[in-house]
Amino acid sequence: MDLDDRTLQGARAAAAATRLADQDVIAVILVWVDTSGIARVKAVPLARLEHAATWGVGVPPGLDAFLLDDSVVTGRYAGGAPVGDLRLHPDLDRLVPLAALPGWALAPADRYAQDGAVHPLDSRSLLRREMARLSSQGWSARAAFEMEWAVSKKGWGDDFTPACNGPAYGMTRVSELSDYLRDVLLALEGSGVAVEQIHPEYAPGQYELTVAAEDPLGAADTAVLVRETVRATSLRHGLVASFSPKTELASLGNGGHVHLSLWRRDTDTNAMAGGDGPSGMTPSGEAFAAGILRHLPALLAIGAPSMASYLRLVPSGRAGAYACWGPENREAALRFITGAHGEQHRAANLEVKCFDPSANPYLALAALLAAGRAGLDTRATLPAPVTTDPAALPTQERDHAGITPLPTTLSESVEAFEADPVLRQALGDAVIDTVSVVRRGEIALLDDATPEQITATTRWRH
Template sequence: MDTRDVIQQVQAAKIRLVRFLYCDNGGIIRGKATHARKLGNRIHEGIGQTLAMQAFTGVETLASVEGMGPVGEFRLLPDPATFVVLPYVPNTASMLCDMVRLDGEAWEACPRSFLKRMLARLAEHHIRAEVGVEHEFYLARDVEGQYVPADYSACYSSVGMDEQAMVVDSILAALEAQGFAVELFHPELGPAQQELSLTHVDALRAADQVLRVRETVRGVSRLFQLYASFAPKPFLDQGGNGAHIHLSLWGMTGHARARQNLFYDEHRPGSLSQMGLYFIGGVLRHLHALVAITCASPNSYRRLLPHFWSSAYGAYGFDNREGAIRVPSLFKGREQDSSNLELKCADHSGNPYLSIGALIAAGLDGIINKIEPGDAQVIDPGNYSDEERAQLGIRRLPLSLNEALDALEQDQVLLDALGPLLATSYIAVKREEALFFADKSPEEEALQHFYKY
């Protein structure tokens, strides 16, 4: 879709406001809206935004980052290919934006541009990435100032399907109206917890869709007087919400330029290629730093517990749902197409552009440097003794956001991938968030995360 198509759709749908949206370092979706009559100019000019917004935290404070104060601007420049009419609010559409400098070049602190850079690195090796995300969230009601689950159904139960059938159908209709292909939807482990999966697409579009899913689910839920929360651990006594990242790498080979899944090799154990193993090796080597990005809030570390199927250890295995990386079994008749790796230690407090981009950076390091991941684990890593895990090289994931940030500050591969400005601003924002919640109770922490995500 180009600018002309966008303007025609705006006119045909009688749109009044067009939101220019982005996801910041705090994982919050923010933006500004232009009136439709100014859209023709705004698409090319962008909308001005203070540089300080990339130092703004998820707790509405300003982290101290040199050059990100009251002086200076960047522009929110929309991608016309992301234009959608929003079916859950009146006369409104939106586009997702890159952050650009006043000279029109990508701003070094832009998360979406970071992902584009990582995809360009893959392209240098004649590789492209496809991603699908599993979205978990709770539906809740506000009862006298407290969030309570919208129902108390059991995991995967048909009762749970019936309880939320109306809102779920409306969510699916809204997603389909925006052009998204839904794969699965079912009640999850917690009361009124839901899981939604979309078809895997190219990595940039997949990251864009993460924002769209969050916006759509929350927007539609409000029409039913419900609150949808993607927070990692919104109810401390229940299962957490993940945003599991399923990733596959694809290359073009031969004179026919055939489509080839580079993680698939039918002659190897589990049909996982050597490249796939190297990718896992890179991710495991950088995992302690990576989770500072994929599990990006203090609340995240209440989810990453042993025996909770969310991954608590740096291990991988074939269909092992307690490993940080699961190698899913393949589907008969479409083995190559279904070959992928799942990162389980990821949630919606992470900016999806940063999460997917950093995952690619870690895995690509494994491919380039031929990093072996060791043996696949056939049991829950939490069932080993500490001594056995030490012998196997299996480490516990960080226990807090600060611990993960310590690892990120020491990981030169990920720091170089992010670049100085993005790395500095991101770490500053996350340190500020960790400090804010340091003296808060678990209940207060969960409550504040509930609404933000």
């Protein structure tokens, strides 16, 4: 970032501050997501926004090595001695007032070194880089995160007590918390989020919300905004929202499914439809999907990054525990959504079902794009689709079809992640090392914990 860029950013921030003052905003939250998937923040009074945009706000680099309990591990590129400083710069294009927190605005932030160089562990910049690499080959992607959360009547540190008692997908759950759900929708609308659907989910006290697809960086920003809006609205209603992969051991956990489609930039056409490949994919759409499927074991270290993730990622648990794909198959790790007849050209997309909300959404999308791009480069093809629950197939039939289980522990995922040359080349040694060190730190932290203890430790952290 040179002096001209800084001057331009300062001028834009000053104009934005004037607009926000007219909306009674008094402070701006600068948010980024750490390696453990937790949103970390600094905030500035509105009068300091121009300075923050021009020169940044100081933030310690050691936060990249935080675990979910705020303890710190040490790697080659993060952690260690508490020295050094980074500069946090708000992305003014994504600056929005928070309808759920009157008087506050939110801006996702990028992290730079003090000399203006991009911090190699800044996940928003990593995602921008992968988007640029895809663009250089004539492609773009559209993405969206599904958000599942469970609502409890009790406060922090307590056991989970479902805030509603109606049946799964039942109208009763809407009636029980209709004021709350209305306020969630109003707050999201007030912050510019295009909600497409909201409904009660399967687990006790659980809801799901889907939003419109957008470019990958926007999709990750929206995922953070949705989560923090839901969290703030819940607290204002005397409730607590959990985005943990496993809120209660005995019930299904929260998914953070990623929807992703590949588009030809010059014609603005969806490569996931209109072709003669599997389920109507074009050859490029198939190759993109095959690249993701091929790298799923390694991708789990980013998309299912917590010990609690593997309590959710079990066969027949609607989490996609097997490395396979299938059209509209909710038990496949990679579900292909065809879209309604007549809408396939717009709606066809991949749904990565094995990811959950403990993931850093920027890292998750950067890694998925890298895997998909590798599939494009090698013209990869998909295996035969799976049209049933793979767990219901006889073992011999699964083995013959090449349907393998995904890693069942975080340790297995980390080993696959470190050994994956495609992800290492795309993300860089600093990311590979830091992610691995943080994951092994959580493994050590919870190594002797029972599943119940893992669930309790993780419940209120995401």
